[in-house]
Amino acid sequence: MAIKVERPPVAGGRKPLFPRLVRALNRESFFQNVLAMPMQLLLWFLLIIPTLIVLYLSLVAWEPRMGVDWWQAPFAWFRNYGHVLSDVRFWQAIVRTIGVVVVAVALEFAIGLALALFFQRDFLGKRLFTAVILYPMMLPWVVVGLAFYLLFLEKGLVNYILIHFLGFETGVAWYHYPAVALSTIILADVWQWTPFMFLILYSGLGALPRDPVEAAMTLGASRWQIFRYITMPMLKQVIIIALIIRSLEAFKIFDLVFIMTGGGPGTATESLSLYIYRLGFVYGQLSYAAAMAVLILVSISIIIRLAVRPLEYEV
Amino acid sequence: MGEKHELKKVFRRPLSRRDFLKAAGGAGGALVLGGLASACAPAATPTPTTAPAVPVAAVEGATPEERALNGIKALKEAGKVKDGDTFTIMHHSGQRNNIVPALEEWNRLTGLNFQSAEVGLEADIYTKAMNEAVVRTGDYDIFLTFCNWIGDMAEAGLIVDQTDWWAKYDPEVDHGPSAYVAPLDRFTSLYKGRRYALGADDDAFSLFYRKDIMEAADKAAFEDKYGRELALPNTWEEFDQWIEFFDRPEEGFRGGHMYAERYFAYTAWAARFISKGGAYFDDNMDPLIVSDEGVTALEEQIRLTQNHMFEDAVTGDWAVAYSRFPEGSVFFAWAWASLGKWAQDPETSKIAGKVGYLECPGTMHDGTLIRAVPHVVGWSFSVSRYGKCPEAAYCWAQWFTGPTVGLDAIARVGTLDTFRRPWFDDEKMKEAYGAEFMPILLKLTENSFADLALRGANEYLDKLNLNLQQAFAGQKDAERALRDTADEWQKVTDRLGRLGQIEAWRTERANYPQHIQDLWKKLGKF
Numbered sequence: 001m002a003i004k005v006e007r008p009p010v011a012g013g014r015k016p017l018f019p020r021l022v023r024a025l026n027r028e029s030f031f032q033n034v035l036a037m038p039m040q041l042l043l044w045f046l047l048i049i050p051t052l053i054v055l056y057l058s059l060v061a062w063e064p065r066m067g068v069d070w071w072q073a074p075f076a077w078f079r080n081y082g083h084v085l086s087d088v089r090f091w092q093a094i095v096r097t098i099g100v101v102v103v104a105v106a107l108e109f110a111i112g113l114a115l116a117l118f119f120q121r122d123f124l125g126k127r128l129f130t131a132v133i134l135y136p137m138m139l140p141w142v143v144v145g146l147a148f149y150l151l152f153l154e155k156g157l158v159n160y161i162l163i164h165f166l167g168f169e170t171g172v173a174w175y176h177y178p179a180v181a182l183s184t185i186i187l188a189d190v191w192q193w194t195p196f197m198f199l200i201l202y203s204g205l206g207a208l209p210r211d212p213v214e215a216a217m218t219l220g221a222s223r224w225q226i227f228r229y230i231t232m233p234m235l236k237q238v239i240i241i242a243l244i245i246r247s248l249e250a251f252k253i254f255d256l257v258f259i260m261t262g263g264g265p266g267t268a269t270e271s272l273s274l275y276i277y278r279l280g281f282v283y284g285q286l287s288y289a290a291a292m293a294v295l296i297l298v299s300i301s302i303i304i305r306l307a308v309r310p311l312e313y314e315v
Numbered sequence: 316m317g318e319k320h321e322l323k324k325v326f327r328r329p330l331s332r333r334d335f336l337k338a339a340g341g342a343g344g345a346l347v348l349g350g351l352a353s354a355c356a357p358a359a360t361p362t363p364t365t366a367p368a369v370p371v372a373a374v375e376g377a378t379p380e381e382r383a384l385n386g387i388k389a390l391k392e393a394g395k396v397k398d399g400d401t402f403t404i405m406h407h408s409g410q411r412n413n414i415v416p417a418l419e420e421w422n423r424l425t426g427l428n429f430q431s432a433e434v435g436l437e438a439d440i441y442t443k444a445m446n447e448a449v450v451r452t453g454d455y456d457i458f459l460t461f462c463n464w465i466g467d468m469a470e471a472g473l474i475v476d477q478t479d480w481w482a483k484y485d486p487e488v489d490h491g492p493s494a495y496v497a498p499l500d501r502f503t504s505l506y507k508g509r510r511y512a513l514g515a516d517d518d519a520f521s522l523f524y525r526k527d528i529m530e531a532a533d534k535a536a537f538e539d540k541y542g543r544e545l546a547l548p549n550t551w552e553e554f555d556q557w558i559e560f561f562d563r564p565e566e567g568f569r570g571g572h573m574y575a576e577r578y579f580a581y582t583a584w585a586a587r588f589i590s591k592g593g594a595y596f597d598d599n600m601d602p603l604i605v606s607d608e609g610v611t612a613l614e615e616q617i618r619l620t621q622n623h624m625f626e627d628a629v630t631g632d633w634a635v636a637y638s639r640f641p642e643g644s645v646f647f648a649w650a651w652a653s654l655g656k657w658a659q660d661p662e663t664s665k666i667a668g669k670v671g672y673l674e675c676p677g678t679m680h681d682g683t684l685i686r687a688v689p690h691v692v693g694w695s696f697s698v699s700r701y702g703k704c705p706e707a708a709y710c711w712a713q714w715f716t717g718p719t720v721g722l723d724a725i726a727r728v729g730t731l732d733t734f735r736r737p738w739f740d741d742e743k744m745k746e747a748y749g750a751e752f753m754p755i756l757l758k759l760t761e762n763s764f765a766d767l768a769l770r771g772a773n774e775y776l777d778k779l780n781l782n783l784q785q786a787f788a789g790q791k792d793a794e795r796a797l798r799d800t801a802d803e804w805q806k807v808t809d810r811l812g813r814l815g816q817i818e819a820w821r822t823e824r825a826n827y828p829q830h831i832q833d834l835w836k837k838l839g840k841f
Contacts, residue, residue, distance in 0.1 A: 267781055
């Protein structure tokens with residue numbers, strides 16, 4: 001049964017002009033909501049509105065050089081999406097980018113896990129080495145890209161070592177052959193982002209309870225068995241999170257490719273981000289680039305949704 | 316009754332966070348969309364691309380500089396500008412030394428406040444300019460851009476057609492004793508027959524070789540091998556033999572460096588292609604590159620690149636020429652005129668004093684040698700429609716490129732190169748470039764043809780470069796690379812509107828040097 005609250009009469013005996021408004025203003029939550037409002041509006045400006053504009057752009061046929069404003073562009077509806085799906089260069093870029101993600105993230109995970117396991121024990125200079133390992137991750141992409149670009153130049157340090165210390169007659173033309181050029185990009189990515197894997201896995205391992213391991217040791221389990229059947233299952237959630245974050249980042253790879261190979265020779269090392277950038281900013285095909293970006297966003301969202309499912313069931 | 320009661324409860328309860336988000340989201344969305352619509356909708360579509368109507372009457376003044384200054388006086392009297400008004404010029408950082416000292420002088424003379432906004436990467440200028448076409452901040456008054464971007468900028472409604480101002484102020488570009496070297500007077504400024512920019516540069520590709528090595532060469536061996544005397548090559552065939560003769564890979568010294576990389580791979584191919592009588596398109600904008608001229612030119616250049624150059628000709632960038640040639644690891648290089656300055660400077664070069672210059676080789680047609688030199692980049696001033704006072708901005712460009720002010724500005728070290736005819740004989744320029752080089756540069760300029768300057772020029776050239784680089788890297792044969800390019804060009808043309816592109820191409824090909832246009836006519840192309 002609702003309790004009816006009798007409000008005191010307004011001073012002077014006058015009834016309020018807008019009683020509902022006055023009641024709303026008197027609510028305790030109102031002031032809190034007012035405080036939160038600017039942030040909500042900011043969120044709308046920064047996130048929702050641009051997303052809506054991208055969606056809109058993807059549905060029209062518009063380029064800045066057409067001489068009409070974007071809101072006056074003719075609707076193409078889903079034609080841009082159709083063109084994306086039949087764009088060979090798009091599919092090549094997708095396959096190439098997924099290849100880079102799979103190889104680079106797998107290597108980063110393997111090396112990061114090995115290092116994290118190694119660093120579980122105490123040894124002299126552990127703190128120093130930990131700091132040194134984390135160093136590449138702190139560098140901007142551009143610096144890493146430039147450093148690796150110089151390393152693999154025809155007259156770069158790698159070829160110098162090959163010729164002067166390893167007896168090669170000539171250096172390798174690293175950026176000349178697609179597979180080799182792609183491997184230099186993967187190497188740079190692995191160098192920079194293995195520390196990220198190491199950091200997460202190292203923290204995860206450090207936070208695991210000791211009891212199950214000690215119990216297993218008491219029962220005579222081997223190190224491999226402990227790792228395989230106790231450590232890894234307990235670390236599973238951390239691993240999934242690390243793989244998702246890293247894969248998402250690697251999927252967006254742009255700077256390394258842009259600086260080291262420019263996507264070349266030809267389009268042989270062009271990543272998806274680089275292709276979208278070229279479409280938007282070199283070719284001026286903003287609507288087409290928007291459609292591509294929306295497709296990627298939807299696909300990635302679905303993949304991530306599926307990837308985090310195991311976590312939901314276990315939490 | 317119970318349902319009604321529950322409803323009341325819902326309305327009376329304090330708002331949960333979720334409720335608030337819903338309410339705030341709705342209100343915010345409505346607010347924002349409303350604001351956005353009001354912000355966007357009233358802006359007029361920049362369809363007219365001509366300058367504001369001005370009475371076509373010559374402004375007083377004996378020189379372009381004087382007329383520009385008088386123009387500012389008149390604009391002040393008319394209340395269109397006043398002392399201290401700020402104007403911003405977007406330009407590449409490599410032009411700082413050319414522009415900034417001149418700005419100080421201009422500001423002193425006019426009382427206005429022109430300032431420089433440097434951009435570090437050339438390609439970013441295009442991106443920023445096209446962004447300005449969309450967002451129209453009015454932050455930039457003048458753009459100094461590649462001259463083949465003016466098609467995009469004009470079609471986007473970003474820049475003003477300067478044709479009437481040219482008539483009013485007369486920048487002396489295509490006539491008079493201080494005119495630009497033809498055909499620079501046309502292709503650095505024209506789009507669809509209208510003047511959208513004012514050229515401030517000459518980027519005819521220049522050719523450099525090691526004079527000392529050539530002088531010391533075994534001339535008899537050359538004669539035995541090729542059946543002619545060792546001399547500077549005139550035709551592409553002679554050029555290929557010449558490069559081959561001086562190629563010594565076993566000594567780590569290669570015959571040449573010519574761009575075969577991601578952004579300028581087209582340059583060497585285009586020089587051969589056009590000199591053979593090739594043209595990029597026919598009059599219906601159907602590509603003509605998959606032709607005998609196109610395929611042969613590319614096959615020749617692939618052979619040269621793969622056999623007589625370092626691999627960084629394919630994998631490096633434009634700067635490789637500026638290290639390979641001055642360090643003395645190649646016999647020949649071609650690039651912008653500034654490579655000559657670079658290679659002759661003992662501070663940046665191991666081969667200072669050993670550099671020779673030559674004209675671009677060509678192709679013989681019935682006893683006539685046809686040379687075609689790619690003009691790559693070419694910085695030009697264009698004026699923003701959204702600036703404070705476009706006419707005042709134009710006056711700056713005219714003053715800066717004038718015969719006297721421009722001479723001082725261009726002679727300073729920077730990425731702008733000499734473009735007015737009398738400057739080629741001027742002592743300042745001879746000192747800057749080397750007296751021996753100036754007559755060669757003049758001939759190169761006279762034989763130069765512009766980059767594709769249609770709407771979408773960046774896209775056309777990028778697709779050409781991608782395919783050519785793949786051909787130079789051995790991933791495609793010449794014909795396939797050109798066929799793939801032609802297919803992609805057709806799609807670009809159809810997307811951007813074939814009729815408009817046809818109009819632009821027909822006017823653009825009239826900007827080619829006369830001897831090339833004559834050759835096309837003779838070959839029945841146009």
